[in-house]
Amino acid sequence: MVPYTEDHRLLGYKPAGAGTSLYTDSVSVPLNSNKVMSTPKETRENLSIDFGKPLSDGVEGYGLITYAHRQSESYQNYRTPDTVPTIYPYGFSPLETIKENDYAATLGLKGDNLFGFSWDASSTYGADEDDIGNKNSINNGMLSTKCIDRRQNPQTTSAYASSQGCGWSPTKTRAESYRMAQWTNNLDIRRSINTGFATSTILVFGAEHRLETYEIKAGDPPSYEAGGMAGYVGLSPQNAGHWNRNIFAGYVDADFHPLKKWNIDFAGRFEHYSDVGNTLNGKFSTRYDISHHIAVRGTVSNGFRAPTLAEQHFSSINVGATTVSGLLPVSSNAAHILGASPLKPERSFNASGGIVLEPIKGFHIEADAYQINIRNRIIAGGSTNGSNAISALDSLGFVIPSGLDPNAVSTYYFANGANTRTRGLDVKADYLVHLHELGILSLSASLDINKTILTHVASTTANGVSVPLLNAATAGYITSSYPRSKLILNAFWEVGKWNINLRETRYGSTTNMLVYQDWTPSSAICEANGKALRYSNTCFAKFKNTPRWMTDIEVGYNINSKIHLAVGANNIFNVRPRRVNQINNNYGARIYDANSAQVPMTGAFYYGRVSVKI
Secondary structure (H helix, E strand, C coil): CCCCCHHHHHHCCCCCCCCECCECCCCCCCCCCCCCCCCCEEEEEEEEEEEEEEEECCEEEEEEEEEEEEEEEEECCCECCCCCCCCCCCCECCEEEEEEEEEEEEEEEEEEEECCEEEEEEEEEEEEEEEEEEECCCCHHHHCCCCCCCCCCCCCCCHHHHHHCCCCCCCCEEEEEEEEEEEEEEEEEEEEECCCCCCCEEEEEEEEEEEEEEEEEECCHHHHHHHCCCCEECCCHHHCEEEEEEEEEEEEEEEEEEECCEEEEEEEEEEEECCCEEEEEEEEEEEEECCCCEEEEEEEEEEEECCCHHHHHCCEEEECCCCEEEEECCCCHHHHHCCCCCCCCEEEEEEEEEEEEEEECCEEEEEEEEEEEEEEEEEEEEEEECHHHHHHHHHCCCCCCCCCCHHHEEEEEEEEEEEEEEEEEEEEEEEEEECHHHCEEEEEEEEEEEEEEEEEECEEEECCEEEECCCHHHHHHHHCCCCCEEEEEEEEEEECCEEEEEEEEEECCEEEEECCCCCCCCCCECCCCCCECCCCCCCCEEEEECCEEEEEEEEEEECCCCEEEEEEEECCCCCCCCCCCHHHCHHHCCCCCCCCCCCCCCCCEEEEEEEECC
16 A cells, blocks of 8 residues: 655645546646535525414414525535636536525414314415525536537537537536425314313324325436536436325324323324325323422334435436446336335334422422334435446436546435344433522533444345445444534523533544545555455445534523623634545545534534514
8 A cells, every 4th residue: 555644645636546537647636625524605595474363252363484595615626637628717516506496485374273173274285395596507418519410429429519600508507406395284183171180181183194296307408417426417408307195184192191100101103104104103192290300201113214205216427537426216226126115104113201309499400311223214325336236326317427437327216124122311400590699590501421333234136136225334324423422502691691502522432434545545455356456346444433522502682671792702712623544535635424413524613693573
């Protein structure tokens, strides 16, 4: 393995032997060129309107309207000057953009005396629309297009190039659009019934209907034709479509006290999905107050989650300087060829038990142990690279850039890949301290300790060979990329018009298996199979993010009863995750483990806020 020194890192050179014909050894990459792990540029606008009005005796109308708009763009991996020297002589960093509109409206009626029942009927329609695009990018295939009649060679000649002249490419395109919408109609009925127990029984029942729709629109032709735009290839018409399903549900909930200090709650829900069938789920909860200072509680329930329409039909392809990664829609023939099967619903069984304490007035402690079992968990699995991945992408109409290492082309799809078991312990405590003329101090603490294991990993058969849907890296995303412990200590102090909040959070360690990519020397060998270590889906580097403490603080001042000013900082000491080894530093820019759900890699965040009540 080629040695790599700190001097090389400071000078901004890649390790010798790294790179392909698209990311060559002859070009040194300055350390500040690749900003792929920077925080995206983003603007947001939000609007919310809620209203209500009595319509008659005991009947009220109400509504809620929300609208949110977001525009954002983020860097993709830097392309070296030799990529498109005629357009970008100093190299370039493509930008992936998103324009999002999210809106919803609810209208409802509720009353308190319908044959002795209170009731609530509502209808909600909401949708989320996203336009995904490219900026500061290029379509190399179009740029190199020769003056050939499109009818003679439709695969290599773009209609856009023909209309604009030979050797032309836009630098900005819309890659694809998504729209997800849901229309929900709901009726809740509630009544307090005297059943002879210590207190009245609360009976709740109702019905619900949901219509879910999902739509994918193809991108502008330059985003996908002739190999597509550098960085993010758009979706072609054959990847577009419109899907929907109906869900009908009925539910009942009964809460009663057989004894004054004993509470029992039963709940049941039946649902029919037009695409995945029926499900019946229930919950049983109970609590017993032994005294004013101690109580015990427990809950047992089962759960059901149907695969979303997006999980069944979504697809995307990312083109890096040296790699191509494609998410195949599980409903496509390309995914079926690699062993994909139609998605089944996830089913779960959950149990928890705990104790509630108040040893002294104002001091509360809660502790709950829990276990969650999930069957047919939907994961991103079936990872394949090499010729099989290239064939799958070809069948979807994607054109792979020339000059790539075949092993650098990979695909995956959503699958029911595993059964998991999570066991954990939650502990919470809070205490309110009255400091008289010095104000009020609210102290709280919470601790979560958990562990997730795989109890079963599904396999699939591709090209006559049985392979597990999870490898060591993708299994880690489920089991060890989340901290096994998280501790939060919080103090909120109010005195006069001032308030101060101080929060200290400790994240436990995370462990992931990192892939060897372009910075891995091409001569390095995977001992498990004797093949190249670079882009291997068998050999990985074990990487552990050690525990981290993060401090947040906010200081606020009430100018009057309606205006509040605040300044603060999240992660004030700029704590960041541990850096990965250089050999796993993809493109020289992925200096942190992006799959670790520990402290954010973005560091400190400082802010000011003005709150006005009208």
